[in-house]
Amino acid sequence: MIWVSNPYTKHEVTLMLHTTNPVIKHKAGLLNLAEELSNVSKACKIMGVSRDTFYRYRELADEGGVDALINRSRRVPNLKNRTDEATEQAVVDYAVAFPAHGQHRTAQTGRFYLR
Structure with a gap:
């Protein structure tokens, strides 16, 4: 979710996340659904994801945009x-x-x- 402050309405507006990457689509869909429903718990139940996971996805999207939602490997390469x-x-x-x-x-x- 990207927050943009609107100077005319004096409140923040959320832009929907769009992507064609199949890895990111599910995560962006969860964030968009939560925004549409205005209820994180319902969105998480519908998508079958825990709220902790939702907030982790939201934090990643807020910090790095849609591209930050790509799965990162934690493995150290064996050289x-x-x-x-x-x-x-x-x-x-x-x-x-x-x-x-x-x-x-x-x-x-x-x-x-x-x-």
């Missing part, structure tokens, strides 16, 4: 098994230089190409 960037770049360069070579041939010649 233990990642190869170093020089090796990655060498493999990419080889793949660009020889696009017809398959996976097996690239792996075999890559041993000599990286040295």
Whole structure:
């Protein structure tokens, strides 16, 4: 919900949230329904969401707009098994230089190409 103060009516007006992103649509729909009904509890019951979740969504929308409603992963990326960037770049360069070579041939010649 985005609050805009209207200087003519001396009160705040709420703009409806619109999006085409299917991940955000449900969350924006919940916020819009609560605004239409003027009742958070009813909107949460209809949508099957807790009020705590509603207020978390509303806070995200107030702070960052509609784009802030996208699910964020809390996982820290596991970089233990990642190869170093020089090796990655060498493999990419080889793949660009020889696009017809398959996976097996690239792996075999890559041993000599990286040295």
